[in-house]
Amino acid sequence: MKKRLQTFLFWFILIQPFLDIYWLSRPPLLKFSIPTILRVLGVFIAIILFFSIKNNWQRFRKQWWIIAYIGVLILYSICHLISVKNFTGVDATGFHYSAKVEIFYLVRACLPLIVIYITSYSEFQAKYFFRVIQGISGIYSLTIVISNLFLFSLTSYHTTEAKRISANIFSWFTQTNYPFNALASKGIFFQANTLSAILFMIMPIMLYILYKEFNVLNIVLVSSQALAMLMLGTKVGNFGLIISLVVFVLVFLIHSLILKNTRFSAKFLITLICILTASAAIFPYSPTLRRSSLESGVAQKRSNLGDKKRLDQELNAGLERYKGKKQEEYLKEFIKKNYWVYSLKHDLVLEHYTYQHDPYYWLEVMKKPANERLNYRYLEKDILSRVMKNDKNKLNKLFGISFSRENNIAPLERDFLAQYYSMGILGVILLDVIYLFVLGYGIFYWLFNKKVRSFLNSSLLLSVGFILFAAFYAGNVLEYLSATLVMAFILGFLLQNIRYSRYAEISSK
Incomplete structure (x- = not known):
């Protein structure tokens, strides 16, 4: 039965990229x-x-702490469902809250935690763990690279429609008239930011595999993954690639030259430096930098097209002319016609937190500087904060306003903070901080137990640290099982390694 469990885990984690295909999600x-x-x-x-x-x-x-945790989690879930049901806000529909969606989300949030526990006691062999990671890397990376070269890749910045890229990577160096979102490639997968975080996470493990099994196959896989991370055109993908390569070089040198528990390999180091140099040379031409330059001028362009100064004067005159209900109706009509001139994100204004329900909030936003109006992540946070304050429920900070509401109002692209609004402080502690706790547990034993301080464990710690950093910085990680299940598998394998190392030390005494 143990062999069956290991085989099932092997294939279950390996098929995650296939479950991430765009058309399966819609x-x-x-x-x-x-x-x-x-x-x-x-x-x-x-x-x-x-x-x-x-x-x-x-x-x-016998593990009373696990049983106690499950009991607390069940109690929290019941209290959460009761708390979020009693919600009042500017939207009469309660922002389309669904108890079924909420219950399913709670179940979904527990899945990675279960995978951590099961994997940690599965006695999963390292060679099979490496094959899973190689498989995930190859499926994602080669699909992105090949689909980019042959122009059938989906663009990274469209999730509501299957839109293909306009040109492949060669056009990055020869043509400048393409916008960033016509060049950034995500292969045939759904969410580019999530995919970037996954590749960022597994890069240290792939580099460790390259060190242990230095061959053409692994050189191709690592090189393809580096190229795919650039093609994705996201900050996590591009900057994550450079960060992971530089940090891994340092970790390798620490283990081989200072800790001296890893054999130094000149050919491995030269290969790593070559991949880093090539990545750094391509990076300035990537869609990521095109996006930054485009966004810096978009607000000014829209303002000029719509004659913003004239509209500001018209708006102020209208607000002075009307009072009460007539003023509100005037403001709604003005926002409907001119929101684009103020560089307001159309889905936020028209759908998620519509101007029809709270026009005076959008009036405040329209008066802000252009850089603040274009900072959509800040606006999403500000909207959720306003919704939470408008609701009179004093338990919101503890239990949140629900995942379904948070996702319908303003799906915040910053993990941990997004979970705070949807699940409250208690939900973050019980469902998300547990990942940080396991990472901290691993770091503690790495620091204070020589047996745990292996090159492999360092690679695993880097891996989890990278994806949790990506979750905090860019979001789109903890809400997606394609990322959290692979992360849970890695964390479970890390815990297994730590336990084996500790037992080996105890046995030797």
Whole structure:
């Protein structure tokens, strides 16, 4: 049965890229995407296989802290559902809150935590762990590179429609008339930011595999992954590539020259430097830098087209002319016609937190400087903060306003903060901080236990540290099972390694 569990975990994690294919995520089935349903079923099967092993059940019954955590999590979930049900806001629909969606989200949020626990006791062999990571890297990276070269890749910055890129990587160096969103490639996958975080996460492990198994296959895989991260055209993908390569070089030198628990390899180091040099040479031509230059001038361009100064005068005159309800109706009509001149994001204004419900909020935004109006992540946070304050429920800070509302109002692209608004402080602690806790646990034993201080464990710690940094910096990680399940698999393998190292040290005493 143990072998069956290991085989199932191997294939379940390996198929995650296939479940991330764009067309499988749309349209949703019963409001839930087909990949999410399959992932829930997959973790359920893993639970059955895991507890079919007698020793695992006996061990679990003795782990009172795990049982206590589950009890607290169930109690929190009940309180959360009660709290978010009693919501009042400017939208009479309650921002389309759904109890079914909320319950399913709570279940979904627990799946990676279950995978961490099961993997940590699965006795997963390192060689099979490496094959899983190689498989994930190859499926994502080669698909992105090949689809970019042959021009059938989807653009990274469109999730509501399947729009293809206009030109491949060669045009980066020869043509400047293409906008960034016509060049950034995500292959046939759904969410570019999530994919960037996944590749950022597994890069240290792929580099470790290249060190352990220095061959043409792994050189091709690492090189393809580096190229794919550039092609994605996201900050996490581009900057994450450079950061991961530089940091890994330093970690390799520390282990080989200072800790001296890793053999120095000149050919590995030269290969790493060559990949880093090539990446740094391509980086200035990437869609990421085109995006930065484009955004800096977009507000000014729109202002000129719409004659913003004249509109400001017209708006002020109208607000002075009308009072009460007539003023509100005038303001709504003005925003509807001219929001684009003020560089307001159309889906935020027209759909998520519509001007029809709170026109005076958008009036405040329109009076802000252009750089603040274009900072959509700041606006999303500001909107959610306003919604939470407008609701009179004093328990919002503890239990949040619900995932379904947060996602319908302003899907915030900054993890941990997004979870705070949707699940509250308690939800963040119980469902998200646990990842930081496991990472901290690994760092603690790496620092104070020589047996744990291996090159492999350093690579695993870097891996998890990178994706959690990406979650905090750019978001689109903790809400996507394609990222969290792979991260959970890596964390579980890390915990297994730490336990083996500790037991080996105890046995030797």
